[in-house]
Amino acid sequence: MAKKKAKTFGQFLREKRVEKGFSLRKFAELVGISPTYLSQVEQDNVDPPTADRVKRMAELLGESVDEWTALAGRLTEDLPEIIREAPTAVPDLLRAVRGLTTDQLRRLREDAERMQKEGTDEEK
Amino acid sequence: MAKKKAKTFGQFLREKRVEKGFSLRKFAELVGISPTYLSQVEQDNVDPPTADRVKRMAELLGESVDEWTALAGRLTEDLPEIIREAPTAVPDLLRAVRGLTTDQLRRLREDAERMQKEGTDEEK
DNA sequence: GTGCCTGTTCAGTAAACAGTAAACATTTTG
DNA sequence: CAAAATGTTTACTGTTTACTGAACAGGCAC
Numbered sequence: 062m063a064k065k066k067a068k069t070f071g072q073f074l075r076e077k078r079v080e081k082g083f084s085l086r087k088f089a090e091l092v093g094i095s096p097t098y099l100s101q102v103e104q105d106n107v108d109p110p111t112a113d114r115v116k117r118m119a120e121l122l123g124e125s126v127d128e129w130t131a132l133a134g135r136l137t138e139d140l141p142e143i144i145r146e147a148p149t150a151v152p153d154l155l156r157a158v159r160g161l162t163t164d165q166l167r168r169l170r171e172d173a174e175r176m177q178k179e180g181t182d183e184e185k
Numbered sequence: 186m187a188k189k190k191a192k193t194f195g196q197f198l199r200e201k202r203v204e205k206g207f208s209l210r211k212f213a214e215l216v217g218i219s220p221t222y223l224s225q226v227e228q229d230n231v232d233p234p235t236a237d238r239v240k241r242m243a244e245l246l247g248e249s250v251d252e253w254t255a256l257a258g259r260l261t262e263d264l265p266e267i268i269r270e271a272p273t274a275v276p277d278l279l280r281a282v283r284g285l286t287t288d289q290l291r292r293l294r295e296d297a298e299r300m301q302k303e304g305t306d307e308e309k
Numbered sequence: 310g311t312g313c314c315t316g317t318t319c320a321g322t323a324a325a326c327a328g329t330a331a332a333c334a335t336t337t338t339g
Numbered sequence: 340c341a342a343a344a345t346g347t348t349t350a351c352t353g354t355t356t357a358c359t360g361a362a363c364a365g366g367c368a369c
Binding site (some may be wrong): 108 | 357361
């Protein structure tokens with residue numbers, strides 16, 4: 062099994078932007094940042110942008126928002142809310158799933174979806 | 186069923202600190218912050234402290250670190266890592282569990298723990 | 310060869326964050 | 340009543356974050 066290359070956010074961004082045929086200035090304009098800044102980001106000379114800009118970038122390039130956000134060292138914005146809505150049970154769950162495979166995580170998600178369908182609880 | 190009072194971080198902190206008999210100055214010293222700042226925090230005149238200070242406070246007062254951290258509008262520090270380790274599967278799971286009851290979340294956690302025991306995957 | 314693209318570099322900045330020091334008024338203790 | 344301890348207010352401060360503007364070098368088009 063080939064090891065995944067641990068590319069940086071900047072490297073990934075440049076690769077995909079060029080692939081899609083955007084010039085640096087053009088793409089910067091679409092995202093709503095200065096070309097200067099985009100250049101620095103792609104060279105990893107500065108930290109990746111905020112979560113919302115990363116999201117716009119991923120969307121413009123047809124990439125996974127969650128993956129790019131993680132690569133940027135940030136969190137997609139709905140996740141903190143979800144955690145805070147159940148401030149002990151969700152963290153406990155997260156710690157319990159640490160290290161599980163993608164398949165195992167998918168099975169848990171399916172269980173969760175099933176629970177949703179069964180009603181929030183038994184409704185009498 | 187009585188509705189839980191939506192106390193602020195500051196109100197909670199003051200309540201528990203006084204309950205344990207710490208003076209403001211004494212407690213500030215234990216936490217490693219200035220009395221000035223602690224006073225402001227307890228009056229909600231400023232944002233709650235960083236996650237690590239919130240953690241110290243909760244520990245000193247025998248309260249739940251996760252709950253207090255959430256109340257402070259922050260995230261316990263290990264959670265972002267856990268999410269980024271599986272940057273699509275874990276966010277997907279989180280969105281799927283949103284709105285589940287504490288009991289349902291507990292059942293999922295137990296499933297997860299069982300999966301851990303069964304080995305990370307079948308190991309041939 | 311001068312215009313016009315390309316990306317890059319340097320220097321700087323506005324706003325937010327996470328606090329602190331000093332002085333103060335009030336209550337408690339000896 | 341004097342001393343000590345309580346919490347509060349005002350006015351800052353240093354640091355980090357997330358960027359921007361101006362100027363510049365190199366390639367390509369005509």
